[in-house]
Amino acid sequence: MLGVLVWSVQTKLACELLSAAREIDQEVFALAINDDAQAESLAQKGAQVFRLNNQSLEIANTASIAHAISQVVNQLNPEYILLSSNRRGKELAGRLAQIINAGCLSDVRALVSSDGQIECVRNALGGATIAHQVIKTQQKLIAISANCYEVPSDQGGGQVQDISVKVEDSKLRLLSTQGKPSEGVDISSAEVVVAVGQGLENEELLETVNKIANQIGGIVGCTKPIATDRKWLGEERIIGLSGATCKPNVALLLGTSGQVQFSVGIRDADTIVAVDKDDQANVFTLADYYLVADLNDFLPKLSTSL
Amino acid sequence: MKCIVALKQIPDLQQLRIRNREPVLNDIPYTLGAIDKNALELGVQLKEELDWEVVVISAGNEELEDTIKEALAGGADNSFLLIDNQIDQMDSAEIASLLAEMIRRSEDIGLAIFGEGSGDNYTGQVGSRVAEILGWPQAGYATSVSVDGSTAKVTRALDDCIEEVELDLPAVIIVSAGLNTPRIPSVMQILKAGKLPKEIITLDDLSLVSSANQIETVSNLAPIAERKQIKIGSVDELLNCLESAGVERR
Numbered sequence: 001m002l003g004v005l006v007w008s009v010q011t012k013l014a015c016e017l018l019s020a021a022r023e024i025d026q027e028v029f030a031l032a033i034n035d036d037a038q039a040e041s042l043a044q045k046g047a048q049v050f051r052l053n054n055q056s057l058e059i060a061n062t063a064s065i066a067h068a069i070s071q072v073v074n075q076l077n078p079e080y081i082l083l084s085s086n087r088r089g090k091e092l093a094g095r096l097a098q099i100i101n102a103g104c105l106s107d108v109r110a111l112v113s114s115d116g117q118i119e120c121v122r123n124a125l126g127g128a129t130i131a132h133q134v135i136k137t138q139q140k141l142i143a144i145s146a147n148c149y150e151v152p153s154d155q156g157g158g159q160v161q162d163i164s165v166k167v168e169d170s171k172l173r174l175l176s177t178q179g180k181p182s183e184g185v186d187i188s189s190a191e192v193v194v195a196v197g198q199g200l201e202n203e204e205l206l207e208t209v210n211k212i213a214n215q216i217g218g219i220v221g222c223t224k225p226i227a228t229d230r231k232w233l234g235e236e237r238i239i240g241l242s243g244a245t246c247k248p249n250v251a252l253l254l255g256t257s258g259q260v261q262f263s264v265g266i267r268d269a270d271t272i273v274a275v276d277k278d279d280q281a282n283v284f285t286l287a288d289y290y291l292v293a294d295l296n297d298f299l300p301k302l303s304t305s306l
Numbered sequence: 307m308k309c310i311v312a313l314k315q316i317p318d319l320q321q322l323r324i325r326n327r328e329p330v331l332n333d334i335p336y337t338l339g340a341i342d343k344n345a346l347e348l349g350v351q352l353k354e355e356l357d358w359e360v361v362v363i364s365a366g367n368e369e370l371e372d373t374i375k376e377a378l379a380g381g382a383d384n385s386f387l388l389i390d391n392q393i394d395q396m397d398s399a400e401i402a403s404l405l406a407e408m409i410r411r412s413e414d415i416g417l418a419i420f421g422e423g424s425g426d427n428y429t430g431q432v433g434s435r436v437a438e439i440l441g442w443p444q445a446g447y448a449t450s451v452s453v454d455g456s457t458a459k460v461t462r463a464l465d466d467c468i469e470e471v472e473l474d475l476p477a478v479i480i481v482s483a484g485l486n487t488p489r490i491p492s493v494m495q496i497l498k499a500g501k502l503p504k505e506i507i508t509l510d511d512l513s514l515v516s517s518a519n520q521i522e523t524v525s526n527l528a529p530i531a532e533r534k535q536i537k538i539g540s541v542d543e544l545l546n547c548l549e550s551a552g553v554e555r556r
Contacts, residue, residue, distance in 0.1 A: 010465070010466075060469055060471055061443075061471075062434065062437075062444055062445075062446065063437065063438070063443055063444060066434075066438065086465045087446065087447050087463075087464050087465050088464060088465065090430050090446075091430075091434055091444070091446035091447070091480065092434070093430075093431060093434070094398070094402075094429075094430065094431030094432065094433065094434025094435045094438075095434040095435065095437060095438045095444070097399070097431065097435065098399070098402065098434070098435040098438035098439060099438055102520075103397070103399065103520030103521050104398070104399075104429070104431055104520075105429065105521065106429055106430055106431070107428065107429075107430075114524075119524055123428075124426075124427060124526055125319060125322060125329055125426055125427075125526075126319040126322075126425060126426065126428075128319065128322055128324065128329060128528060129324075129329050129526050129527055129528050129529075130526075130527065130528075130529050131523055131525065131526040132523070132524040132525045132526075133521050133522065133523050133524065134521070134522045134524055135520060135521060136518070136519065136520055136521065136522055137520050170443075171442070171443035171473060171474040171477070172443040172444075172445070172471055172472070172473045172474070173471065173472045173473075174469065174470075174471055175459070175470040175471060175472055176469070176470045177467050177468070177469050177470075178467060178468050179466070179467055179468075180463070180466060180467055180468055192553055214556065215555060215556055216548065216553045216554070216555060216556065217553070217554060217556050218553075228484060242483060242484075249551065249552045249553075250548060250551045250552060250553050252548070267529065267531075270551065270552075271547075271551035271552075272533065273544060273547055273548060273551070275544070284535060284537075285531060285533070285535065286531060286533055287533055287535060288533050288534040288535070288536065288547075288551075289534070289536050289537075289538050289543075289544065289547040290535065290536070290537055290538065291537075291538050291539070291540075291541075291543075291544050292537070293541075298541065301541045302541050302544070302545075305541055305542065305545055306545070306555055
């Protein structure tokens with residue numbers, strides 16, 4: 001039992017998995033399901049690609065995708081299976097792990113080789129701690145979070161070959177798919193993040209925040225309540241446990257809490273600058289620089305100075 | 307028909323303290339996770355619409371009976387609990403096999419509802435594993451569910467799309483965080499909750515061979531906060547900080 005099998009429905013994430021797979025010193029196989037373009041992209045990254053084309057396989061059907069991949073696992077017999085820890089990947093992970101009798105970890109942010117074992121690094125206890133965990137089963141299933149590994153550059157040398165599986169009768173039917181209303185914001189890959197929290201009392205000031213973000217080439221993000229309770233910003237801008245994990249060069253935090261549910265999404269920033277009117281604000285403990293100021297005065301002043 | 311809602315007892319993380327980077331879990335009261343309450347609310351809404359029975363199932367240590375009262379007050383009809391102090395040491399795969407066995411013991415089930423992840427460890431595997439053990443279809447990240455005869459229509463919020471699927475019953479539904487606002491039980495409901503029917507079993511009552519833990523935790527420590535925490539006094543100073551950190555004015 002040797003090798004690493006990677007699969008994600010999203011090509012970018014599948015490519016990131018190729019990089020993650022390099023942490024494990026074994027042969028890498030990539031799977032592409034009903035997606036010739038993805039098979040081609042993965043081959044350009046140098047991967048040995050198995051293309052599974054079967055029109056009765058529906059991506060929406062977690063059960064049948066899990067059974068299909070389990071048959072690929074049986075044919076290739078890899079020690080590791082890497083999936084993306086996006087929503088589809090996480091839902092699939094549990095089901096596939098159950099079929100192949102594998103231990104499984106999701107939301108894994110890094111793989112670390114230590115004493116001949118692969119340790120999975122992930123947040124635990126709601127983000128309060130970072131756990132290093134090892135999967136003890138013969139086959140191991142790991143779902144890796146987005147943006148934790150780079151997309152490798154094209155190097156060629158990959159090959160594509162076909163693989164087939166049996167698909168059972170389905171107990172699920174896809175009725176419709178529609179795109180999410182999206183502004184196309186990707187806060188997780190922003191170099192500069194300007195994050196607002198409930199310390200921002202006045203919605204009109206968001207305009208100034210947007211202007212400041214533009215002035216410094218940043219993207220506006222927010223804590224969960226700003227999006228879900230106040231509905232001032234879209235949910236794709238949420239930073240933290242229920243949203244994106246960001247690794248910007250600079251994060252400017254405006255009236256955000258220091259709660260771990262938020263900080264877990266921003267604590268990997270290189271430099272954190274925080275502004276809050278409360279001189280005991282908890283968020284200052286995660287800042288490199290902090291300024292005690294009323295945002296109502298501070299924001300117009302900053303924008304004018306830029 | 308019955309709707310099973312699977313709940314997990316977790317330590318109340320709002321009260322978690324860190325000492326020398328170690329989480330201190332002693333003496334923290336137990337609670338139900340926020341997403342689990344969403345799962346229960348969905349079950350109760352379906353019950354009101356379809357006249358189903360809502361059965362809460364859970365596995366946990368000796369505190370479970372107390373913790374689960376909150377769910378019973380929130381509208382469940384009865385509970386089926388597996389109480390054993392060994393459960394705290396079990397991983398997702400073991401818990402899933404226990405819950406699946408408990409579900410098998412019930413008859414006439416329409417749906418089994420789970421949350422997308424537990425509040426403490428958030429592995430998000432248990433619902434999917436149970437679906438596989440039972441051979442049922444599943445729909446994760448559900449934001450709305452309607453039942454019509456022997457099928458359910460589920461709207462799911464995925465990473466880049468909204469999907470509507472139809473599943474044959476019985477099925478596993480795994481709900482998205484925040485899909486509804488769980489009701490707050492009245493004082494009467496809380497008082498009555500302790501008297502609702504419940505069945506309590508222990509591990510010995512289930513004929514399952516316990517398997518070895520699949521996951522070993524090597525370390526679990528709070529991250530080291532290596533921030534400078536320098537207080538600055540003016541907008542100009544803040545601008546200097548931003549610039550020295552690499553921000554360019556556009």
